[in-house]
Structures are given as structure tokens and as C-alpha cells.
Amino acid sequence: MADHEKRSKVSIEDLLRLKQAERPSAEFWAGFERELRQKQLSALVEKRSWWHSLPQIFSRRVYLPIGATAILTFSLVSIRYYQPSQVVPVESTAAAPVSSFSEAPMTSSIASNPVPVSSPLVNRADHALVQAEARSESLVATPSSAEVALGSPSPDDSIATISPSARTIAANLSHLEQSDPELINAVSGSRLSSPGRSQISTVAVADLSNLPLGNAKRVRLLAHYSDRPVSAEPVAPDSVRERLSRRLGDSDLNDRWSRFGLKGDKVSLRF
Amino acid sequence: MNLSKVFTKAIVSSPERQQEADVDFSIVKRVQAGEVAAFDQLILKYRERLFGVVYNLTSNREDASDLTQDAFIKAFQSINRFQGNCSFFTWLYKIALNTTLSHLRKNRLRTFFSLEKLHEEGTNAQILEQLTDKKGADRETYLKELQQKLNEALQKLSIPHRTVITLFEIDGLSHSEIAQVVGCSEGTVRSRLHYAKQFLQGEMGKYLSS
Numbered sequence: 209m210a211d212h213e214k215r216s217k218v219s220i221e222d223l224l225r226l227k228q229a230e231r232p233s234a235e236f237w238a239g240f241e242r243e244l245r246q247k248q249l250s251a252l253v254e255k256r257s258w259w260h261s262l263p264q265i266f267s268r269r270v271y272l273p274i275g276a277t278a279i280l281t282f283s284l285v286s287i288r289y290y291q292p293s294q295v296v297p298v299e300s301t302a303a304a305p306v307s308s309f310s311e312a313p314m315t316s317s318i319a320s321n322p323v324p325v326s327s328p329l330v331n332r333a334d335h336a337l338v339q340a341e342a343r344s345e346s347l348v349a350t351p352s353s354a355e356v357a358l359g360s361p362s363p364d365d366s367i368a369t370i371s372p373s374a375r376t377i378a379a380n381l382s383h384l385e386q387s388d389p390e391l392i393n394a395v396s397g398s399r400l401s402s403p404g405r406s407q408i409s410t411v412a413v414a415d416l417s418n419l420p421l422g423n424a425k426r427v428r429l430l431a432h433y434s435d436r437p438v439s440a441e442p443v444a445p446d447s448v449r450e451r452l453s454r455r456l457g458d459s460d461l462n463d464r465w466s467r468f469g470l471k472g473d474k475v476s477l478r479f
Numbered sequence: 480m481n482l483s484k485v486f487t488k489a490i491v492s493s494p495e496r497q498q499e500a501d502v503d504f505s506i507v508k509r510v511q512a513g514e515v516a517a518f519d520q521l522i523l524k525y526r527e528r529l530f531g532v533v534y535n536l537t538s539n540r541e542d543a544s545d546l547t548q549d550a551f552i553k554a555f556q557s558i559n560r561f562q563g564n565c566s567f568f569t570w571l572y573k574i575a576l577n578t579t580l581s582h583l584r585k586n587r588l589r590t591f592f593s594l595e596k597l598h599e600e601g602t603n604a605q606i607l608e609q610l611t612d613k614k615g616a617d618r619e620t621y622l623k624e625l626q627q628k629l630n631e632a633l634q635k636l637s638i639p640h641r642t643v644i645t646l647f648e649i650d651g652l653s654h655s656e657i658a659q660v661v662g663c664s665e666g667t668v669r670s671r672l673h674y675a676k677q678f679l680q681g682e683m684g685k686y687l688s689s
Contacts, residue, residue: 218686218687219687220676220679220680220683220687221648221676223625223629223679223683223686223687224629224644224648224649224679225648225649226625226626226629227535227629227648227649228531228649230534230535230626231527231531232530232540236540236544237526240526240530240544240547240548241522243544243548244522244548244551244552247548247549247552248551248552248555251552251555251556252515
């Protein structure tokens with residue numbers, strides 16, 4: 209009965225308060241301190257992983273506008289100068305006369321060679337200029353090709369098998385010249401007059417008759433008429449190269465760089 | 480003044496607590512300034528209380544020892560991030576609690592008790608006197624059994640309920656302090672406390688009533 213009375217006075221709070229009396233001994237604390245000291249020292253020596261410092265890096269707000277501006281600038285520059293590589297469509301300048309040549313299945317012109325231009329540094333205007341110049345040069349060069357193909361066949365070189373496209377174009381142009389010389393004059397008149405063209409054609413015939421026609425015949429012809437050094441690879445016209453070099457020049461870059469301004473924690477961009 | 484600091488001032492309402500918080504903050508400033516040895520003062524001051532909380536949550540003295548050490552190491556490593564928005568004591572409790580809860584979640588299935596010795600002194604002696612009139616070996620066995628049953632009952636509680644009742648009944652934190660440490664409202668703290676007490680009364684009924 210006495211035991212029951214005693215127990216009934218004890219509450220759950222009292223029982224839980226007993227838990228406060230569960231304390232470790234002094235030896236435990238000595239060991240605890242030793243272990244903690246070791247851990248503390250190893251924590252001081254241990255190099256923390258890079259991601260632990262990320263919150264501190266991002267907490268420095270000054271980096272955010274700079275980073276954002278850099279990304280924005282890069283995006284703008286990329287959008288402005290990016291041009292996906294594209295193939296210039298094949299020009300079928302005179303489809304009807306080609307059909308008369310049974311051994312000339314190819315109808316592509318010299319200028320219609322694919323010109324992949326994907327560099328962000330090359331402008332669309334430059335690309336267009338390259339195409340236009342190549343096209344006009346093909347018009348200049350074709351009369352001689354026509355004469356080569358039709359008038360003076362080489363005895364040992366089979367021209368038809370080496371460059372059927374050149375032969376086709378030459379045939380087309382000669383046909384066009386006969387049928388509509390005014391059109392030819394109108395197209396190529398800005399570059400070369402008719403007597404000059406015929407003179408060049410004569411020289412070209414003479415030269416080409418002596419030259420063994422190889423794989424780079426087209427390039428050599430172009431090089432000859434534009435007074436450029438002969439090379440196996442196609443060379444961009446001087447005006448294009450000059451323009452490109454001007455675009456890549458220091459002065460132009462400096463001019464663009466001067467559009468960005470940094471005042472305090474703000475970045476200004478002039479367009 | 481910062482709103483969180485106003486809130487902290489309201490929580491640390493008693494002048495003793497406020498004074499304690501100010502002293503702690505001055506020590507923390509010294510540690511932040513490079514005086515690493517000053518951190519030992521904080522360790523000596525809070526190690527027993529921190530160990531008590533972790534021990535009552537885990538019911539394992541080895542785990543409690545490791546987790547308390549880990550909490551101090553984490554606090555030491557992050558001391559530069561302590562801005563004084565809350566008291567150092569609250570901040571340290573949060574770290575210890577998160578470390579312990581993470582450990583408990585990882586080792587949910589492992590329940591191994593290794594209990595500390597029960598010190599019979601002061602009010603505890605009176606409570607124990609009320610609980611048993613046995614003497615000698617019988618008394619020792621009875622207290623061991625009581626201790627074990629109480630720990631088992633605590634371990635049956637969910638982690639949030641166990642945390643609340645440990646901080647309130649054993650460590651003596653107020654509702655608002657618990658709310659800040661745990662990160663919930665005072666109402667939630669009261670609700671959890673009520674449920675936990677009811678549960679423990681049911682479990683420990685044999686020792687509380689006839």
C-alpha cells in the first residue's frame with residue numbers, strides 16, 4: 209500500500225528528469241577531449257572540397273553581373289557572326305544546250321562549287337562577295353574554256369573525262385554568246401569589255417594548248433586571268449582577303465572592345 | 480535593426496540568457512579573428528549539455544560521443560559563417576541536432592543501447608526514493624530496468640517527438656527555443672510535446688501507477 213502511494217506520486221516528467229542524471233564519468237571526458245583535439249587538428253589540415261567554397265563564391269555578388277554580362281556579350285557576338293555551313297545551290301545556267309552533249313552529264317558551273325563558310329569571323333556580306341566574284345570570274349573564264357573544249361582539243365589529254373563541267377559550261381556560254389551576245393556583254397560588261405575578253409581568250413587558248421590539263425585546270429585558268437600565282441587550291445580574291453584581314457585587324461577589335469565600359473559595379477554596352 | 484535579430488532578442492528574453500549569448504558571441508568573434516584556442520572555452524561550456532541531448536536522442540553513449548565531437552568540428556569549421564543572428568547556443572544545438580537526425584535516419588534499423596550510469600543525487604535521489612523502497616542489489620537492478628524501459632519507450636517515439644520531449648523535459652529549453660532549434664512553430668512544439676507525454680505515460684504506466 210505504501211509502495212503504491214509512493215509510485216502514484218511519480219509523474220512522467222519526473223521519470224524523464226531522471227535522464228538528466230545519466231552522465232558520463234570524468235574518464236570519458238578525458239577521452240572525449242583527446243579525440244576531439246585530434247579531429248579538430250585533422251579538420252584544420254584537411255583540404256576541403258571545392259564545392260564547399262561554392263556558397264562563399266556565389267555570396268560575392270560582384271561576380272554575378274560580370275558573369276552575366278560576359279555570357280550575354282558572348283551570345284550577342286555569336287548570334288551576330290554565326291553562319292551555319294551551307295552549300296550554294298548549283299546553277300544550271302543553260303540547261304537546254306547541255307542536252308545536246310551526250311558525254312557531258314554534269315551541269316555544275318565553276319562558281320557553284322560548295323563553299324562551306326561556318327566561321328563566326330566571316331560575315332555574310334563577305335560570303336556573298338566571294339560568291340559574286342567567283343561567279344563573275346567564271347563568266348570571264350568560260351569563253352576560253354569554250355574555245356579549249358571546242359576549238360583546240362588536246363591530242364593526248366581527254367578533256368571530256370577530266371573536266372566535263374568546264375566543257376559543259378564552255379559549250380553553254382559559247383552557245384549563249386552566239387545566240388544572245390548582248391546578254392553576255394550585259395552580264396560581264398562591268399568587268400571586261402568584249403575586245404579585251406576576246407584578247408584574253410586568245411591568250412588563254414594559246415596557253416592552255418601548251419599546258420597539260422590536270423586536276424587543277426579550273427584553278428589555273430582563274431589564276432591566269434586574274435594575274436594570281438598558280439596554286440592547286442582555290443584562292444579567295446584580293447578584295448575579300450583584304451576585307452577579312454581588316455576585320456581581324458587590331459584596330460577593328462579595339463574599336464569593338466571600346467564599346468564596353470566598366471563603371472563601378474556596372475557594365476555598359478554601346479551599340 | 481535586422482528582423483531576425485529582433486526575433487532573437489525576443490526569444491532570448493531572460494537577462495541571464497542574453498548575457499550568456501553576449502559572452503558567447505564575444506568568444507566567437509575572437510575565434511573568427513584567428514584565436515583558435517578560444518573555441519575550447521565554448522567546447523568546455525557546452526559539451527555536457529550537447530552530449531546530453533545527443534545521448535537522449537540516440538540512447539547510445541559511443542554514438543553520442545562521436546556525434547557531439549562531429550557537431551563541434553562542424554561548428555568550428557563554419558564559425559566564420561556565424562553572424563550572431565541567433566545565440567551561439569541555439570546555432571550549436573541546430574548543428575548537433577541535424578548531425579544526430581542525419582545519423583538516426585541512416586541507422587534507423589540499428590537500435591543498440593549503451594547507457595550511462597545513473598547518478599543518484601539531489602532531486603533525482605528524491606524521485607528514485609519515491610519510485611522504489613528496495614535496497615542493495617535489488618534497487619540497482621530495479622533502476623537499471625527502469626532506465627532501460629524509459630530508453631526503449633523514448634526510442635519508440637518518432638524522431639520529431641523524441642527531439643521535442645528531450646529538449647523540453649531533459650534539457651530544459653523553452654517552447655520558443657525548441658521552435659527555433661527544430662525549425663517549426665511553437666504550436667507544433669506544444670502539440671508534439673503533448674503527444675509524446677501521452678505516449679510515454681502509456682508505455683511507462685507500470686512505473687507510474689499501481
